[in-house]
Amino acid sequence: MKIAMLGGTGSIGEGFVLRWAEKHEILVCSREIERAVNVACDYTNILSNKGIQCCTITGCGNEAAIKDADVVVLSVPYQGVISLLEKLSPLFKDQIVISLVVPMKKNKWFEYTPPKQGSAALEIQEILPKTVKVISSYHNVSARKLANLELSLDYDVVVCGDDDKAKKTVMDLTHEIKNLRPLDGGGLASSYMIESLTPFLINLAIRNGLSDLGVKFV
């Protein structure tokens, strides 16, 4: 598959690129194409230095990547993603779009601040063409741990979406990352639950002297 990582030059993007590039062609996207090309080159070198054979990792602009991809991953902060997608929406056809987006703000503690649709995922589905299959997942995976290929991640990943085939594809992608267990979280209407876990986990980590918290359902 061809996977476009919007925000692929950021910390959570890195982990997914490094973990998926063995099996999939990756497009690392950024508004700054030069930066995307450099980072894609860095990722290729990281894998090459570890002796890991990978498919191509290409740096490119958002527009080209979206047109070309089977799966588009939104690893972009909420502030920015909506206006970005409103602009890019006409380029989408029937891709699977994986939203990692969490609308939150920090007062004394982090707080979940969903839009009127109920969750970022539902707002994104509203902006994009109806033929696009939005899947909500991966909000609660530690970027630092994901990017460290020595670590196996003993986390559960809840996957929400209204298109069963697209959900299955994302659950399969999750299985490819060692020790991550995908769980079916139901429709996109349930996305608020996994989105809101993110600020909760950050607060929990700060309050209890922990770090890089993920969730395991036992």
Next chain:
Amino acid sequence: MKIAMLGGTGSIGEGFVLRWAEKHEILVCSREIERAVNVACDYTNILSNKGIQCCTITGCGNEAAIKDADVVVLSVPYQGVISLLEKLSPLFKDQIVISLVVPMKKNKWFEYTPPKQGSAALEIQEILPKTVKVISSYHNVSARKLANLELSLDYDVVVCGDDDKAKKTVMDLTHEIKNLRPLDGGGLASSYMIESLTPFLINLAIRNGLSDLGVKFV
């Protein structure tokens, strides 16, 4: 300490009584006093048959138990608890009240249905005298596993409350149950997060062929 279990004859009540009775005097409460007395007797026999020395486990009515207790545990369904507490409120002074209450309904799936205050815990704090310290916790512990003394429960228990001393007491009570790890979840305003996890966990279990799900933050 003297712990009153409102709803102590129910499934989640049983586990707490069996796990706490070694160190604490337990009052098993029900509107039907005869039933409370019988169940208290059953619990005593279960522990005695296992050769476990315990403090007294006494069956009694709700009113007597509340007046007498240091800690009152609300292991009662949301439907019923509010009208019950409105009636019993004048009996409360400065007890610690632990709310396990989750307002939810079932359509096709379970759904969290918080009251206008934002969570059951906040609604309960509003009903009870200001001197009562409401703590929200234990919503996501499996009743079946808790009642099985052979099992050590490898769960995390998030504890929310506005009174630090009361929160510390509940975290200490949690530590007394082998392998449960108490985590500070912040003030009572965060209770909606752990309450809403309950229907989410039930749905997740049903959808993925799992059972008795709890949470571990890893």
